[in-house]
Amino acid sequence: MTERAPIALTIGEPGGIGPELAIKAWLRRTQDELAPFCLISPVSMITQAIARSGTDVPVRVIQTIDEATSVFKDALPVLEIADSATEVVSGVASPKTASVVIESITKAVELATLGKASAVVTNPIQKSALYEAGFRHPGHTEFLAELAGPGTIPVMMLANSKLRVVPLTIHIPLKDVPTQLTTELIVERCRITHHSLQNAFGIAKPRLAIAGLNPHAGEDGTMGTEEKTIMAPAVKQLRDEGVDVIGPLPADTMFHEEARANYDVALCPYHDQALIPVKTLDFHGGVNVTLGLPFIRTSPDHGTALDIAGKGIARPDSLIAALKMASEMATKRLATGA
Numbered sequence: 001m002t003e004r005a006p007i008a009l010t011i012g013e014p015g016g017i018g019p020e021l022a023i024k025a026w027l028r029r030t031q032d033e034l035a036p037f038c039l040i041s042p043v044s045m046i047t048q049a050i051a052r053s054g055t056d057v058p059v060r061v062i063q064t065i066d067e068a069t070s071v072f073k074d075a076l077p078v079l080e081i082a083d084s085a086t087e088v089v090s091g092v093a094s095p096k097t098a099s100v101v102i103e104s105i106t107k108a109v110e111l112a113t114l115g116k117a118s119a120v121v122t123n124p125i126q127k128s129a130l131y132e133a134g135f136r137h138p139g140h141t142e143f144l145a146e147l148a149g150p151g152t153i154p155v156m157m158l159a160n161s162k163l164r165v166v167p168l169t170i171h172i173p174l175k176d177v178p179t180q181l182t183t184e185l186i187v188e189r190c191r192i193t194h195h196s197l198q199n200a201f202g203i204a205k206p207r208l209a210i211a212g213l214n215p216h217a218g219e220d221g222t223m224g225t226e227e228k229t230i231m232a233p234a235v236k237q238l239r240d241e242g243v244d245v246i247g248p249l250p251a252d253t254m255f256h257e258e259a260r261a262n263y264d265v266a267l268c269p270y271h272d273q274a275l276i277p278v279k280t281l282d283f284h285g286g287v288n289v290t291l292g293l294p295f296i297r298t299s300p301d302h303g304t305a306l307d308i309a310g311k312g313i314a315r316p317d318s319l320i321a322a323l324k325m326a327s328e329m330a331t332k333r334l335a336t337g338a
């Protein structure tokens with residue numbers, strides 16, 4: 001990897017708050033001591049967003065990402081990709097700009113894979129608009145894994161200063177969770193989480209806690225049996241491998257302050273079980289990080305916020321937290337090779 005290569009920031013859904021957040025993050029570059037980043041976007045999309053925001057942010061189109069480092073202090077560096085020639089309306093997600101959204105992500109990954117970008121930070125995508133345009137991945141997480149190559153198992157982790165969570169299953173209907181949740185899946189995702197907490201987050205002996213699926217973690221098999229048949233064998237296997245793991249725990253009592261002191265990460269059978277506590281504890285400080293990829297990827301924890309796009313009120317805090325986490329991970333990777 002190039003010494004302190006810039007971060008590649010994707011545009012996300014152009015009709016959402018992503019462009020506004022990129023502008024606001026750049027304006028806070030000194031105050032928040034942000035590492036240089038470059039936005040991967042058609043330049044017109046960002047200049048329109050600047051015009052809408054009423055700010056006076058200089059933009060510099062760069063030919064290669066390495067120029068971003070010197071440009072960053074004076075202007076927002078933009079690595080240009082082809083425009084979709086579609087008018088962007090703030091607050092409206094359109095399948096017509098899907099090609100731009102996808103190319104921005106693909107380019108960022110290409111740069112990170114080549115070592116020209118130290119990390120990929122993604123702005124939120126409107127999944128439904130991409131699906132309408134034929135995108136067949138549930139979200140970034142799965143798309144990034146495909147771009148990374150065969151055999152990549154991505155693990156979604158959301159983190160803020162109070163809690164780290166991993167949803168063991170991600171973007172699937174709730175009714176499919178019990179069938180997708182297997183002992184093998186739990187062991188695999190716990191191993192990746194354990195390895196990443198050690199290597200990318202510097203936790204020498206990570207403590208994992210697994211949430212039960214059923215009320216009261218099954219109440220000894222009377223309210224569901226997955227805890228006994230699927231989850232307990234995974235916990236045993238992981239413990240036999242030397243992983244410090246507890247569970248399955250009743251999910252309703254494992255997120256209060258004293259309970260959180262007992263573990264470094266909570267792994268939960270389904271999406272909302274993991275994301276509700278972390279977003280409730282600190283929505284604006286949360287970061288979504290994908291573990292198990294050969295490159296670093298972080299993202300704000302929130303979505304496209306179409307309801308406030310173009311109004312100038314979107315908070316850039318989560319994007320800034322994502323940029324900072326990516327930068328810290330890149331520094332660590334440079335120092336340790338991890």
Ligand SMILES: NC(=O)C1=CN([C@@H]2O[C@H](COP(=O)(O)OP(=O)(O)OC[C@H]3O[C@@H](n4cnc5c(N)ncnc54)[C@H](O)[C@@H]3O)[C@@H](O)[C@H]2O)C=CC1
Pocket residue numbers: 017123124125126127128140288299300301302303304305306307308313314315316317318
């Ligand atoms: N990493 C990604 O690409 C993500 C994409 N999404 C996508 O975003 C779309 C919208 O999802 P929603 O569930 O509505 O969640 P959302 O996070 O976009 O919005 C939820 C609420 O939080 C507010 N909010 C979000 N970000 C904010 C910010 N930076 N500052 C101030 N207020 C903010 C919104 O105005 C809204 O009231 C969906 O298509 C979803 O799939 C959601 C999460 C992550």
Ligand SMILES: NCC(=O)COP(=O)(O)O
Pocket residue numbers: 125138139140141142275288299
């Ligand atoms: N709920 C988290 C989310 O939707 C983010 O997904 P991804 O696009 O980062 O895979």
